Amino acid sequence: MPKISVGIVSLVLAYVLSQFYRAFLAVLTPVLGSELGATPGDLALSSGLWFATFAAMQIPVGRMLDRIGPRLTVALLLGAAGGAGAAIFASAQAPWHLHLAMALLGVGCAPALMGSYYIVAREYPAAAFGAMAGMIVGFGSLGNILGATPLVWAIQALGWRATMAGLGASTVAVALLIALTVRDPARLGADHPQGSLAEVLRIRALWFILPLFFVNYAASGAIRGLWAAPYLERVFGADATLIGRATLAMGLAMILGNFLVAPAVRLVGSLRRTVLIFTGATLAVMGFLCLNPQPGLGLAVVLLALIGLSGAGYVLLMAHGRSFLPDHLVGRGVTFMNMISIGGVGVMQFASRPVFQAASGAFAPPQAFALLFLFFLVPLAIGFALYFLTPEARHG
Numbered sequence: 001m002p003k004i005s006v007g008i009v010s011l012v013l014a015y016v017l018s019q020f021y022r023a024f025l026a027v028l029t030p031v032l033g034s035e036l037g038a039t040p041g042d043l044a045l046s047s048g049l050w051f052a053t054f055a056a057m058q059i060p061v062g063r064m065l066d067r068i069g070p071r072l073t074v075a076l077l078l079g080a081a082g083g084a085g086a087a088i089f090a091s092a093q094a095p096w097h098l099h100l101a102m103a104l105l106g107v108g109c110a111p112a113l114m115g116s117y118y119i120v121a122r123e124y125p126a127a128a129f130g131a132m133a134g135m136i137v138g139f140g141s142l143g144n145i146l147g148a149t150p151l152v153w154a155i156q157a158l159g160w161r162a163t164m165a166g167l168g169a170s171t172v173a174v175a176l177l178i179a180l181t182v183r184d185p186a187r188l189g190a191d192h193p194q195g196s197l198a199e200v201l202r203i204r205a206l207w208f209i210l211p212l213f214f215v216n217y218a219a220s221g222a223i224r225g226l227w228a229a230p231y232l233e234r235v236f237g238a239d240a241t242l243i244g245r246a247t248l249a250m251g252l253a254m255i256l257g258n259f260l261v262a263p264a265v266r267l268v269g270s271l272r273r274t275v276l277i278f279t280g281a282t283l284a285v286m287g288f289l290c291l292n293p294q295p296g297l298g299l300a301v302v303l304l305a306l307i308g309l310s311g312a313g314y315v316l317l318m319a320h321g322r323s324f325l326p327d328h329l330v331g332r333g334v335t336f337m338n339m340i341s342i343g344g345v346g347v348m349q350f351a352s353r354p355v356f357q358a359a360s361g362a363f364a365p366p367q368a369f370a371l372l373f374l375f376f377l378v379p380l381a382i383g384f385a386l387y388f389l390t391p392e393a394r395h396g
Contacts, residue, residue, distance in 0.1 A: 082108025
């Protein structure tokens with residue numbers, strides 16, 4: 001494993017905050033409802049605004065990374081927009097304040113992961129990108145865990161406003177740490193073209209990676225974030241404690257998968273074949289759940305954890321796509337691929353709700369969830385089939 005700089009560590013801390021801010025609203029639902037009158041619909045909108053602004057910022061973030069470098073890009077957006085968003089959240093008096101706060105937090109978090117990916121892509125060997133990317137996402141995903149039980153403890157001890165104020169101060173502190181410790185890669189010489197998004201889209205090798213990128217993380221992300229709990233409750237009668245343990249297992253599996261990326265690629269001997277194995281295994285698990293949506297509670301939890309493990313496909317696909325990007329397109333390229341992935345999660349989450357509502361109105365819960373799993377399975381199978389047309393990753 002290549003040596004990790006202090007600057008990379010500071011960027012990983014920024015990504016921990018990014019993972020936290022996309023997941024923490026669920027814990028605050030009761031208190032925000034009682035104190036601000038925020039309904040579940042209000043909080044769904046607030047959460048959606050985080051993803052919308054995060055995705056919308058990927059193109060300008062890519063341009064900023066290529067032109068001014070990751071140090072200022074991440075430090076300025078995280079410190080200014082992220083810090084302001086947390087401060088507004090801490091002082092919110094109405095639901096629309098939450099909407100504004102979450103939109104600003106989405107802007108602030110948008111460059112966190114991409115800043116570290118940019119440095120890794122420019123300064124580390126191409127063959128090391130997958131391992132480094134997996135490590136960054138793995139450690140950063142601890143923010144999901146911090147947004148659950150530890151956040152509950154902090155709210156009980158300090159109150160939610162003081163907790164959010166402290167998080168705002170931490171966000172600004174991490175931004176300052178980034179400004180002080182991150183070293184930008186050397187500027188490309190005048191002989192390198194400026195590059196554009198159109199040039200990224202002309203790279204044929206990416207054409208059959210992007211469809212799988214759009215649907216791969218959407219399956220594990222949407223099932224973990226939206227459907228695992230109601231599935232366990234309605235099909236198996238699981239209580240809150242069991243659901244908490246099951247979703248924690250799924251979340252931990254998602255983290256573990258990112259650390260398994262590097263040894264898996266070394267074992268298989270090919271980045272492309274590793275993606276095919278990960279995706280094929282996910283299709284098999286989801287196909288089993290479609291045919292047998294009531295396999296028993298214990299087996300269902302194991303299968304959900306395996307779907308979570310497949311979320312590591314994001315890192316593998318990012319590494320594969322990055323291998324085709326010339327240096328002058330790294331910023332625009334990785335942020336564009338990230339936008340496709342995040343956009344896929346948002347679209348599939350949004351579309352899955354009416355699908356399940358229609359299915360649950362016509363069928364018993366097991367069959368309704370079987371159709372929901374089929375809804376995620378079909379696009380993933382299409383992306384999987386198209387991915388066979390992608391060449392092996394380039395190295396060097």
